[in-house]
Amino acid sequence: MHDLVEAGAMEFGAQIAWAPTGTAALALVHHASTPEDCDGFRAPLAQWLDPLPLAAITAVAAHHATLARIGCRTLGDVRALPRGGLSRRFDKALLQAMDQAYGLRPEVYDWITLPETFHARLELMSRVETAPALLFGARRLLLQMAGWLAARRLGATAFTLRWCHDVMRAKDAGTSGELTVRTAHPTQHVEHFARLLAEHLAKVQLLAPVGDIELLVSEVAPIVEESRSLIPETLRKGSSTDLALERIQARLGEGCVRRPILCEDHRLEWMQCWESGVLKRRKATEPAYGLPLPTWVLEEPLRLIERDNRPIYQGPLQLLLGPDRVEGGWWHRSEGKEGGKDAKPLNVQRATGWH
Numbered sequence: 001m002h003d004l005v006e007a008g009a010m011e012f013g014a015q016i017a018w019a020p021t022g023t024a025a026l027a028l029v030h031h032a033s034t035p036e037d038c039d040g041f042r043a044p045l046a047q048w049l050d051p052l053p054l055a056a057i058t059a060v061a062a063h064h065a066t067l068a069r070i071g072c073r074t075l076g077d078v079r080a081l082p083r084g085g086l087s088r089r090f091d092k093a094l095l096q097a098m099d100q101a102y103g104l105r106p107e108v109y110d111w112i113t114l115p116e117t118f119h120a121r122l123e124l125m126s127r128v129e130t131a132p133a134l135l136f137g138a139r140r141l142l143l144q145m146a147g148w149l150a151a152r153r154l155g156a157t158a159f160t161l162r163w164c165h166d167v168m169r170a171k172d173a174g175t176s177g178e179l180t181v182r183t184a185h186p187t188q189h190v191e192h193f194a195r196l197l198a199e200h201l202a203k204v205q206l207l208a209p210v211g212d213i214e215l216l217v218s219e220v221a222p223i224v225e226e227s228r229s230l231i232p233e234t235l236r237k238g239s240s241t242d243l244a245l246e247r248i249q250a251r252l253g254e255g256c257v258r259r260p261i262l263c264e265d266h267r268l269e270w271m272q273c274w275e276s277g278v279l280k281r282r283k284a285t286e287p288a289y290g291l292p293l294p295t296w297v298l299e300e301p302l303r304l305i306e307r308d309n310r311p312i313y314q315g316p317l318q319l320l321l322g323p324d325r326v327e328g329g330w331w332h333r334s335e336g337k338e339g340g341k342d343a344k345p346l347n348v349q350r351a352t353g354w355h
Contacts, residue, residue: 020045022109023101027056027075045103050076059097063090075101118148121214127166131204134163134213139194141215146190148217155186155223161197162214169208179204186221249276267329268297 017029019040031052032038040048052075054068055061060078072078079098086095099105120141128134138161149156162178181196249257258274265271304311311317
């Protein structure tokens with residue numbers, strides 16, 4: 001995952017930093033002297049943040065003049081000051097930002113709301129005089145467009161690339177030009193977009209050098225997400241899948257190939273089991289439990305504190321549904337019964353609709 005994130009950042013031409021907190025990562029990416037200093041996990045976080053200048057954190061940089069007069073040059077100098085004096089002399093934002101950067105206080109971020117339409121702009125590093133050369137910068141915009149499409153679960157059927165001519169141009173060249181590319185089916189694949197755009201740009205002749213480009217999605221349509229499988233496409237037809245699984249099971253053993261099976265059980269942990277027999281197909285039955293169920297449970301139940309008969313977890317919880325009592329399955333905790341020695345012990349839990 002670490003390598004995938006860095007590879008994606010390189011495609012965008014961006015630099016990334018790693019740290020236990022978002023504020024620390026932002027400070028490192030702007031002020032780290034070497035790429036090795038961008039990894040805040042290699043040593044205690046204070047060791048990386050203390051040498052950074054005051055400008056590394058926006059809330060601290062706002063008081064740069066005052067802090068400089070009292071001898072503060074780095075974040076470590078600010079952290080060494082008495083907390084009581086900092087809270088009285090400066091606003092709350094400074095102490096809060098320092099605590100969040102050093103991991104002493106949780107960070108809270110607003111949810112990102114995607115725009116209804118996609119429109120991105122890029123300033124080129126130098127003037128481009130041939131249309132095919134626009135593809136290098138346009139690819140970064142295509143990556144952003146593919147991310148927007150994936151988040152919106154849409155596929156593009158048409159997108160438009162626009163370019164702005166440089167100020168030093170002929171009078172009859174105009175201020176800009178554009179090119180619209182259409183696809184036969186809705187898609188999100190960057191390579192497909194890039195190939196189509198390259199074919200169209202090869203036929204375009206720029207009237208003047210280009211300094212800026214922008215990309216916008218003209219037409220979109222809902223897309224059916226593909227089910228990614230480890231089985232080759234040539235085997236995913238009819239009974240070919242079963243034949244392939246049979247050969248794998250014969251070579252590696254029966255326990256190496258298993259399939260999930262739905263079970264009639266009211267307990268979340270036992271609503272699904274795994275069978276090793278490839279040819280044993282059971283008709284999936286709908287759970288008889290009619291109430292909405294959570295999508296995951298903790299490995300061990302978490303005991304919540306109560307105030308005025310109301311559970312507390314990162315604030316008071318509100319009852320939306322229930323309560324409903326769930327038996328943990330005493331019959332699975334004894335030898336000789338279903339589950340045997342390998343059955344995991346389950347505690348009696350109370351499932352409620354607290355939110």
